[in-house]
Amino acid sequence: MKLQWTPMRWPAAWKNPALLSLLNATPVNCLVLDAGADLGAVADAAKQKGLAVTAGAPMGATLSKGVWPGIAIDTGGGASAGPTGVPWLDSNGWKIRLERALHAESECWIDAAPKPARVSPEAYAMAYMDAAAFGGRWVITLDEGTAAAIAGGTGTEHWNKLMGAARFFESRQEWADFEPEAVVGVVSDFAGENDFLGGEVLNLLARTNQQYRVIVKGKSTDRAWRGLRAILYVDAQPPSKELRQRIEELVKGGVLLIAGPKWGTVSGAPVRDQEHPRYEIRAVGKGRVAIAKAAQDDPYLVANDSVVLVSHRHDLVRLFNAGSVNTLLTASRDRLSMVLHLLFYADRGPQDASVRIAGKYRFAQLRTPGTAAPRQLELQPSGLGAELHLPPMEQYAAVELEAGGGMNVLPIHA
Numbered sequence: 001m002k003l004q005w006t007p008m009r010w011p012a013a014w015k016n017p018a019l020l021s022l023l024n025a026t027p028v029n030c031l032v033l034d035a036g037a038d039l040g041a042v043a044d045a046a047k048q049k050g051l052a053v054t055a056g057a058p059m060g061a062t063l064s065k066g067v068w069p070g071i072a073i074d075t076g077g078g079a080s081a082g083p084t085g086v087p088w089l090d091s092n093g094w095k096i097r098l099e100r101a102l103h104a105e106s107e108c109w110i111d112a113a114p115k116p117a118r119v120s121p122e123a124y125a126m127a128y129m130d131a132a133a134f135g136g137r138w139v140i141t142l143d144e145g146t147a148a149a150i151a152g153g154t155g156t157e158h159w160n161k162l163m164g165a166a167r168f169f170e171s172r173q174e175w176a177d178f179e180p181e182a183v184v185g186v187v188s189d190f191a192g193e194n195d196f197l198g199g200e201v202l203n204l205l206a207r208t209n210q211q212y213r214v215i216v217k218g219k220s221t222d223r224a225w226r227g228l229r230a231i232l233y234v235d236a237q238p239p240s241k242e243l244r245q246r247i248e249e250l251v252k253g254g255v256l257l258i259a260g261p262k263w264g265t266v267s268g269a270p271v272r273d274q275e276h277p278r279y280e281i282r283a284v285g286k287g288r289v290a291i292a293k294a295a296q297d298d299p300y301l302v303a304n305d306s307v308v309l310v311s312h313r314h315d316l317v318r319l320f321n322a323g324s325v326n327t328l329l330t331a332s333r334d335r336l337s338m339v340l341h342l343l344f345y346a347d348r349g350p351q352d353a354s355v356r357i358a359g360k361y362r363f364a365q366l367r368t369p370g371t372a373a374p375r376q377l378e379l380q381p382s383g384l385g386a387e388l389h390l391p392p393m394e395q396y397a398a399v400e401l402e403a404g405g406g407m408n409v410l411p412i413h414a
Contacts, residue, residue, distance in 0.1 A: 002173050003107050005030045005052070005061060006166055008140035011147040012037040017045035019151060026163045027170040030054060032139055057109050063139070064099055066092040066112035069130035070123060071324055071345050089345055091326050094202040096136035097180070098190060101214040108136035114143040121161040122347045122395055125369070128162060129396045132169035133341040134328060135176040140166075165396075168369035175339055175398075178330035182213035183314045184306065185228045187235070187247075189217040194235045197299050201234055204303035209327050211316045217243065225250065230310045233259040234302065236295070252285030258306050259289070260296040278305060315358070322353045329357070340399040349393030358385040362404035366390065368397045 006027040012034060020042065030052040033039050043053045057063035072088040092110045099108040110131045114123070124146070131138040140162065142150065149155030169175075186205070188198035205212050215224050217235075231247055233239065239247065251257050258279070266289045268282035275281070278301070279290040290309050296302050312318070317329050317340060328341040340357060344350060364386070365374040377399065379386045388399065 003135075003137060003176055005058070005107060005109075005137060006140075006170065007032055007054075007109060007137060009034065009142075010037075010039060010042060011142055011144075011151075012039070013144065013147060014151060015039060015042065017042050020045055020049060020051075022150070022159065023049075023051070027166045028140065028163075030058070032056070060105070061107040061109050062099055062103050063109045063111055064092075064095055066095060066110035066131075066138075068112050068115040068118065068123075069126050069345065070115075070118050089207055089324055089326060091206060091343070091345075092131055092136070092138075093134040093326060093328065093343075094206040095199070096131060096134040097214050098199060098202055100135055101216045101219065102190065104219070110136055110138045111141075112138060113141050114146070116143065119143050119146055120347065121157045124158055125161040125165045126343070126345065126395050128165040129169070129369070130326075130343060132165070133343060133396065133398075164369050168367075172398075175330070178332055178337075178339055179223070180211070180213050181316055181329045181331055181338070182211050182228060183316060184210060184212045184230045184232055184310060185215045185225065186212050187215045187217065187231055187233045187239075187243075189235060190214075194237075197236075197297065197302070198234050200299035201232070201303050201306075204299055205306070206326060208303065208307050209317070209319070209325070210303075210307055210310075211327075211329060228255055229314045230256040230258060230306070232302075232306050233257065233263060234296065236260065236262055238262050238264055248284075251287035251289060254286040256287055256310060257289045258292075258309055260292045261294070263291055266291055276305070276309065279309065281309075317358075318356045320354045320356075322350050322355070325350075336403045338401040338403075340401070342393075342397045342399065344393065344395050347395075349395055349397065350390070351392040353390045353393075354387055355390060355399070356382050356385050356387045357399075357401065359401075360404040361386055361401045363402040364388055365400050366393075366397055367400060368394060370394050374400070 007030040008028045009032040031046050032054055033043060035055060046053050067090040069091050072090050092112065096108045112127065128138050146155055146158050150159050186202060188194050190198040213224060247257060266282050268284040268289065271281045271283050271288060279292055281288055281290045317327050319325060324345045326343040331338045361379055364377040364379050366377055367374045375391065377388045
């Protein structure tokens with residue numbers, strides 16, 4: 001789906017229509033004007049330039065409240081972290097993936113205001129890239145100080161980095177149609193009492209860099225179930241007869257099911273050598289079923305237990321020396337081309353990182369917003385995949401891969 005809009009919330013202080021010249025030769029084509037901002041003259045001039053003007057998301061787009069991307073900072077100025085010691089990453093990727101699964105025909109816009117502690121040029125570029133890498137669009141929003149600097153001509157670096165990120169993704173619209181590769185399918189209706197748990201599980205899985213796919217009850221296609229090693233059923237209610245039958249067939253074929261006690265009775269023998277303090281695990285056909293002993297109401301435990309139960313042996317992507325990173329591995333519908341999105345949430349990317357990607361490939365190259373031409377990467381065989389040594393990078397990089405000899409089949413799909 002070609003994304004139609006690149007939206008920007010016009011600063012209330014920019015009342016001079018002459019500032020619209022900033023948008024010349026940029027992808028920005030839609031202005032969001034806040035009510036009561038007295039921007040009538042700007043709105044009229046924008047329409048004359050062919051720009052769309054709106055007070056919210058237009059038809060064909062959904063607007064979701066998001067977060068300012070980056071490493072979460074606590075009130076004491078340090079990085080916030082979980083029990084494992086890994087800093088929390090604030091990202092909108094999981095929300096965009098969920099919105100796209102819920103509203104497949106709509107663009108997803110993210111509404112996220114800058115945080116005063118993080119308004120560097122790199123932070124603004126990351127805000128855009130964090131949404132665009134997952135197929136959405138950030139509604140470009142400037143803090144007062146940055147807006148004043150740009151209008152006064154001293155905020156050039158902020159503006160150029162931001163527009164550079166926008167141009168990079170505008171020229172690669174086809175990536176938005178690529179489909180996520182996944183180890184785990186997260187199944188829910190993501191509504192009502194399942195809204196919080198389902199969404200927060202997606203958020204936390206993303207922070208562990210688990211390769212997951214969002215599967216919405218009643219809206220999934222056969223392709224959504226392709227290649228999964230595990231299914232995480234998070235809803236409090238038991239599944240429908242049809243859904244249960246589909247999942248049970250996958251389990252018999254070798255998939256792991258993780259579910260709460262409301263799933264119901266499970267046949268099969270207990271797996272004695274795979275005990276878990278919070279799950280009873282049974283063998284069913286070639287697969288396994290892990291049923292929680294108590295209600296699944298803590299998303300942190302649900303997400304992290306699922307990573308343990310699935311294990312890392314099925315990882316499609318494994319990074320080394322990468323720091324605080326978010327990843328998304330996607331494939332074209334014919335699965336001949338793949339893109340691995342890498343987002344690094346410090347002010348710069350790693351200087352000596354490498355990545356192992358499952359599958360067979362004949363060619364790989366690296367693209368970044370800061371360079372005009374891609375850089376070819378050497379593919380080094382590594383088990384059932386390939387390892388790539390990455391050059392020093394900034395905050396975002398895309399690894400483009402071409403399948404080696406016919407349709408690419410990752411080991412997970414064998």
